[in-house]
Amino acid sequence: MTKTIDEINEKIKSGKVVVLTAEEIISYVEENGIKKTASDIDVVTTATFSPMCSSGAFINFGHSDPPIKMSKVWLNDVPAYAGIAAVDAYIGATELSETEGMNYGGAYVIEDLIAGKNIKLRATAYGTDCYPRKEINTYINKDTINQAYLFNPRNVYQNYSVATNSSPKTIYTYMGKLLPHFGNATYSSAGQLSPMLNDPYYRTIGIGTKIFLGGTVGFVAWQGTQHNPETERLPNGVPVGGAGTLALIGDLKQMSTKFIKAATFTGYGITMFVGVGIPIPVIDSEMVEYLKVKDEDIYATVYDYSVQRRNKPSYGRVSYKELRSGKITIHKREVPTGSISSYLKAREIAHILKDQIKNGTFTLTQPVANLPTEGTVKALDIVSEEEL
Amino acid sequence: MVTEKLMLIFPPNIVKKPVVYRIVKDFDLEFNILRAEITSDLEGKMLLEIKGSKERINECKSYLVKEGVELEEAAKGIILDKDKCVNCGICISLCLGKAFYLKDNYEVNFDQNKCILCGLCLNCCPVKAIKSKI
Ligand code: SF4
Numbered sequence: 001m002t003k004t005i006d007e008i009n010e011k012i013k014s015g016k017v018v019v020l021t022a023e024e025i026i027s028y029v030e031e032n033g034i035k036k037t038a039s040d041i042d043v044v045t046t047a048t049f050s051p052m053c054s055s056g057a058f059i060n061f062g063h064s065d066p067p068i069k070m071s072k073v074w075l076n077d078v079p080a081y082a083g084i085a086a087v088d089a090y091i092g093a094t095e096l097s098e099t100e101g102m103n104y105g106g107a108y109v110i111e112d113l114i115a116g117k118n119i120k121l122r123a124t125a126y127g128t129d130c131y132p133r134k135e136i137n138t139y140i141n142k143d144t145i146n147q148a149y150l151f152n153p154r155n156v157y158q159n160y161s162v163a164t165n166s167s168p169k170t171i172y173t174y175m176g177k178l179l180p181h182f183g184n185a186t187y188s189s190a191g192q193l194s195p196m197l198n199d200p201y202y203r204t205i206g207i208g209t210k211i212f213l214g215g216t217v218g219f220v221a222w223q224g225t226q227h228n229p230e231t232e233r234l235p236n237g238v239p240v241g242g243a244g245t246l247a248l249i250g251d252l253k254q255m256s257t258k259f260i261k262a263a264t265f266t267g268y269g270i271t272m273f274v275g276v277g278i279p280i281p282v283i284d285s286e287m288v289e290y291l292k293v294k295d296e297d298i299y300a301t302v303y304d305y306s307v308q309r310r311n312k313p314s315y316g317r318v319s320y321k322e323l324r325s326g327k328i329t330i331h332k333r334e335v336p337t338g339s340i341s342s343y344l345k346a347r348e349i350a351h352i353l354k355d356q357i358k359n360g361t362f363t364l365t366q367p368v369a370n371l372p373t374e375g376t377v378k379a380l381d382i383v384s385e386e387e388l
Numbered sequence: 389m390v391t392e393k394l395m396l397i398f399p400p401n402i403v404k405k406p407v408v409y410r411i412v413k414d415f416d417l418e419f420n421i422l423r424a425e426i427t428s429d430l431e432g433k434m435l436l437e438i439k440g441s442k443e444r445i446n447e448c449k450s451y452l453v454k455e456g457v458e459l460e461e462a463a464k465g466i467i468l469d470k471d472k473c474v475n476c477g478i479c480i481s482l483c484l485g486k487a488f489y490l491k492d493n494y495e496v497n498f499d500q501n502k503c504i505l506c507g508l509c510l511n512c513c514p515v516k517a518i519k520s521k522i
């Protein structure tokens with residue numbers, strides 16, 4: 001039994017489509033088997049709501065009179081990158097405020113823009129014959145600017161590490177506050193609900209795939225940076241560490257602060273919770289084999305974040321079932337676990353997307369091109385020009 | 389019989405006085421020391437769970453105040469702002485008293501009665517949903 005995207009879209013239009021979330025399909029397969037599930041179910045919705053540092057937005061401010069070719073830009077005192085055309089800028093999520101430090105930054109600017117708040121814009125320039133103005137101080141909001149779109153170079157990591165701390169000191173990391181002597185461990189993937197763990201070989205998720213992004217429609221723009229499909233995998237296709245990633249794009253003006261949330265990790269910096277939902281078409285029985293994945297089949301590797309090196313010592317693998325139980329065992333001791341992403345919110349997104357597909361407001365897309373299934377991540381070595 | 393959590397703050401001049409011992413002797417209260425420390429400015433802090441009759445507890449509180457001990461209702465120390473919380477669960481992994489916990493539906497909840505005011509959760513929340521009144 002195979003289905004094409006067009007056939008599934010016909011069912012969406014006629015209201016006959018059958019959709020389950022990636023959580024619901026687990027028991028459906030257990031009761032009905034692979035073959036029947038493949039014929040009964042048309043779409044499975046997956047989701048995640050996690051801090052994703054590699055996020056940001058392109059903004060076009062419009063031209064002032066006299067015009068300016070902005071070379072340095074600040075939004076609420078947070079620097080944005082302006083080394084592109086005259087009134088375009090990119091505000092990165094992790095950029096810190098020059099006046100408030102870690103209390104405010106790029107992600108907060110993005111959240112404030114989405115919320116419709118006014119933002120202070122300051123820009124400087126060297127001035128040219130065609131762009132004579134050298135400085136501008138004004139206010140903008142999402143209705144006064146031309147385009148504002150989120151463009152996140154790396155989101156939706158396919159699995160990720162578990163972080164712990166063996167040292168005698170508390171450490172503050174992008175995986176949260178880690179207490180001394182294995183006092184706790186944190187993890188980040190949505191596990192069985194996570195998009196790329198339900199399509200481990202990128203058979204349906206590809207470039208151009210239409211998704212739920214931050215409360216509106218978005219698209220997969222490209223493979224994400226550090227896309228690493230050759231990570232070691234279990235027989236079920238699940239990678240045991242960070243593997244595939246996605247670059248995402250979507251209209252910031254249509255997003256909601258319910259699904260985009262600025263965050264500060266004390267001692268580390270600013271990041272942004274991004275809500276993503278990806279529909280996976282049940283094109284054949286093989287797809288069901290992947291979609292039935294559950295927390296106990298997904299493993300992640302525990303790393304010691306107190307070792308300040310690229311390669312950190314590992315304490316072996318644990319399953320998401322163990323992680324979600326609230327404790328894991330490291331070196332024979334019980335270590336309490338906590339998630340840095342919200343499973344509750346991921347579940348909410350999976351249900352919203354399911355409802356949108358069922359009521360015909362969200363149709364599926366065929367990828368325009370596939371994501372690479374080969375390739376690894378390179379390291380940055382410190383070398384002289386001759387050595388390279 | 390009631391159980392109450394109390395934070396006792398001893399100014400440097402009485403930090404060595406045996407006031408806690410009198411809690412048992414004179415007021416017939418059971419107590420459990422949840423936490424005790426001497427701060428860098430030589431102030432003593434002790435978090436007690438006291439069990440006994442409401443009347444005796446109140447008499448004991450008056451006695452402590454008379455001796456110069458400052459009292460704080462410990463139960464009001466930590467507050468979870470549910471509107472801000474994104475239900476991640478970082479706080480759960482750090483919480484010594486297991487006051488932060490995950491409900492069956494994966495919602496993060498806070499049980500003030502279990503909090504031992506260790507303060508570990510104070511700077512862990514990425515969206516500043518954990519506040520302190522300490
Ligand atoms: S760390 Fe903050 S946002 Fe996360 S669950 Fe705890 S209180 Fe909520």
Ligand code: SF4
Nearest residue numbers: 485503504506507509
């Ligand atoms: S102060 Fe300690 S016991 Fe109380 S909620 Fe925070 S971490 Fe838990």
